[in-house]
Amino acid sequence: MAKRAKPAARHSAIAPKFPKIPAGELVTLLDFVRYAVSRFIEAKLVFAHGTPDPVAEAAFLVCETLHLHPDQFEAFANARVTAREAKQILDVIGRRITTRKPAAYLVNKIYMRGLPFYVDERVIVPRSFIGELLDSHFSGESDRGGSLIDDPGAIESVLDLCTGSGCLAILAAQNFPNARIDAVDISKDALDVAARNVRDYGLQHRLTLHRSDLFGPLGATRYDLIISNPPYVDAEGMAALPRECRAEPKIALDGGADGLDLVRRILQEAKRHLTPAGGLLCEIGRGRERLEAAFPQLPLLWLDTEDSDGEVFWIVAADL
Template sequence: MTDSRLRTLRDHIRWAVSRFHDADLFFGHGTDNAWDEARQLVLGALHLPWEIADSYLDCRLEADEQAHLQELLRRRIEDRVPTAYLLGEAWFCGMPFVVDERVLIPRSPIGELIGQQFEPWLAHSPQRILDLCTGSGCIGIACAFSFPEAEVVLADLSFEALDVANENILQHGLEERVYSVQSDGFNSMPKQRFDLIVSNPPYVDAEDVDDMPAEYGHEPALGLACGEDGLDLVRRILAQAADHLTERGTLIVEVGNSQVHVRELYPEVDFTWLEFEQGGHGVFLLAAAQCREHQALFASRQL
């Protein structure tokens, strides 16, 4: 696929940048430009660190390394497979996570909140945390490191996603206080309450699904689309959250571009829309008292 004169790491990164631009690839699964994407793929494919000294970029590749790398580059360019899937790994909150096409690639702005221990939004340090619609488990596992005394539940409808989440629990050595539950929303947790519920549910509306770049076609549809306005599951979460939060608990939900639909559907509700220094939008916060106050309203507007 590539020019036989490509010998070094630097050669392959330079070639990949040019071809990525030519192919008009989409970058949004961990990088936002062709250079970072090429560097991540080339170095990751050869199990080399991102921070490698510049002099090492002039090292020549063995024939088998070239063949392996060129096949990954072909799949990235021709098949539009995201780099994280090609490498089987993505980074979130400074930690590596196992990922494949059973789960979405971690990219939530909620990671910034976790790094700040959700300050100043929590009334107290949470003892029980729920990561609802967990996918790879990245949000809940990162929360477990941010709150080392907390018990964390990872819940998802997909058994396949939970298999990946369980791999990540083991990889990070958290089996004693992080566990997974197969659940359609809150259905498998009828009497459980949490100090913090964090959710990155499927929320993409029908219009945005139709406009998505080809790279998103490799992600599980179950984790992306959720009805005409993207809020089929969010409606249920809002209607039931009060029954699963402790007295001073907090609900945080990402809805992305469907923020506009949330505002239209619930104009009476004073959502706190969180802001991010590192980029991202469409994440709201409600205190348990607000969830209780508006529970009848939320229930009345379920599908």
């Protein structure tokens, strides 16, 4: 289990030795983004934590440092930056390079579907495709890609397995306004972060956190929908993780030799925890071929998103 992060240490790293930028050379937000992109490319950083490329990551860090939502960047791109703000921006750019930590850990924030969530080193940085699928395939609107349910309001219960920071459980609460939500994780540290996010969204009355190894504490409870983004990196992938990913809790990434240790258990146990009309939505990364070989009898429906192809499957209770 990952050790509890020490916030003071996260923000008091030794200042990077960057060349001093003369006053007036970097003036606007766009100037700082361009500078950051150049430094990120020069340092050969890896971008896999919610921002797909150096431009998006630079804009994210600049906006967060200036307390702006990412959607506001365009409106302020040519706005001038104060000397104090410039120093703060250069500091976070430097820390991103020298520590190689995911940007989300440096600013303690990530956005999913436009909503902000608190994160730190106790949890994996959220980047699941399930958030998009909840909008595109579970909205009840068939013109948005073919909805798999008729009415989001009819969903009365949702289970989020391996909840981490709780972001998917919170997105589920937003998408299914009449549902009670249970969210499970084996890590106490992760659940502490999730609890903070649940409080931030005022969902304590609808969303309950459980510490357990998958279905353990749930008894005979059944759900209309189970969602899960479990650890699914295989042994080869774990050995090749970039430094940025090695900053995340290993327990949140390691899926065993073939990446399917937890996925197998979820498939084997899910039916006992689904209502007759319920279904399971599960992300497994690039393990589709291995999973289909392991469960050839299951009619898995593979769902694509804007940035993924066949990394999330859907199956209804009757087919499990």
